Amino acid sequence: MSVMAQERIEAPAWSARWLADRLGGVALHVAVIGLTIAWMVPTLGLFVSSFRHLTDISNTGWWTALSPPFNFTVENYSKVLAQNNLGTSFLNSIMITIPATIIPAALAAFAAYAFSWMKFWGRDILFLALVGLLAVPLQLTFIPVLKMFNSVGLSGTFLGIWLAHTGYGLPFAIYLLANFFRSLPTDLFESAEMDGASTLTVFFRIVLPLSVPAIASLVIFQFLWIWNDFLVALIYLGGTPPVAPMTVTVANLVNSLGSGYHLLTAAAFLSMIVPLIVFFSLQRFFVRGILAGSVKG
């Protein structure tokens, strides 16, 4: 980018070219800012609503609360937090998310290394099959997998949902990491081979340290997906309070008639806190991870 900026020839002020350049820049900024705002509006609305009274929520739009007289309350939060199973479901979410992130990331790293740097029979076909799995809709697998889980007693257990998330996450994880590993220079591997490093040593001492950005971005993706997952948790764990994660508990706050909506807003916002912390603390890797492999160095 910086090179392009340097190469651009400065046009004199107020010439047609200068005007076009400026307007182009303005249009770009308007578009980007506009899109960002459009994307943030629902979240903002949720945030504002979570501080409003039930009667206000059901009578007027959330934006009316932004003008005086201000009539905010923290009652929704105190009510939600007082519900005794919210703490449990927060712990449940963590219990589900952390192993279900680490297990597939670890397995995928090994598998991706094999796919990208080890020669074995049927490697390319297996990889192709794996990428093909990305196209299989999740819902297709629920009944057969649940039947199997029921027969071996895994449904309703954390182990079951860890396995389920591992299965669903692996194809993409392997695909992402294999592509990154493949972009590492061949000479490094040959040099390490001549230096006497075994396959495992190469993996732990060379591949992993060089792949931190890619692995970090994978971990963030997987973490966010599982934390926000509702369907898989509901199917394999059921909605009972001892095992239900945040998403399921929050959804249960609203009954079919829509009462409890004011609690939903506060609870939803509470459940967003962890993903936000994860994202902001690792976003440095996230940006680099998405670019990973596209540009060398």
Place this chain on the structure above:
Amino acid sequence: MASVTYDHVVKRYTADLTVVKDFNVEIKDKEFMVLVGPSGCGKSTALRMLAGLETITEGQIRIGDRVVNNVAAKDRDIAMVFQSYALYPHMSVYDNMAFPLQMKKLPKAEIEKRVNNASRILGLDNFLQRKPRALSGGQRQRVALGRAIVRDPQVFLLDEPLSNLDAKLRGQTRIELQKLHNDLETTFIYVTHDQVEAMTMGDRIAIMNAGILQQVGTPDDIYDHPANLFVAGFIGTPTMSFVPVTLQNGTAKASGFEVKLPKHVESAKGTLGFRPEAVTDKPSEVATLDMKVDVVERLGSDQFLYGQVGSDTITARVDPRLKVEVGDQVKLGLDTRSLHLFDAETELALL
């Protein structure tokens, strides 16, 4: 410290893709051998087979008396410097050099001794804690060398190690590598496409083309007695001039001149070759060339003229003080003591 023998080595990828054909070379202990040839000639593949990075399709490679065909790369006791240097980007210079020793599970004190020794030889003492990205190209190249030195291998393999350096640094490093070779007293096998590197550094040179070994010999030997047309054209800058000639009664007749050959040759047609330094502004009683000058190249110490004699293109090296302009007609003398003649069909040297 060991000799290396290529014994009828073949590398074949598919039935009709053979990149190294019947390669036979014996590299003596402590020798600096340069494998040189145009890109894609199989020189790197020959080196990589010795390194253990490519399998050997046919034949044998021996290090000393040991056949290494089925020995893993790490057990061949050789070290290689890659064209890209292949430094581990996340490790410090020290760790880069210590890595092969750690893999051998040497004691820590020994590793430190060897790394410090290598870094002293290469002048890397002040950079040991830096990462490769904080080094210049020349320093990175020295780290790559250091990683090879610490292992104290029997054979050093260098795959175009200077091609990523700028011209000035390349010249310096060429000299440093020769010194290093003298100090280490180890066999060096050096692959390059640059004939200047080959001429200046090699104790002996092996020239390859299209997977076939063309000639092995000392730089002087190859320069003065090229075995065939390819070698004659590949070694030496500017290139040797080649002129198609017909032969009759010991005289070679070209389109613009004729010259008496020093020796009788049993052939009717051939290609006459002579280097630029054989064509000078000194008059010759034997053969005079009338050249129409197309290009003049002044290098300070030399002046090269490129032009036409009859319908043939010829290069001459003349006194730099001689004033010549493009389009001039000049009279040049041909030194017939260093003539080369190649068979028109086989391209082999006849003189």
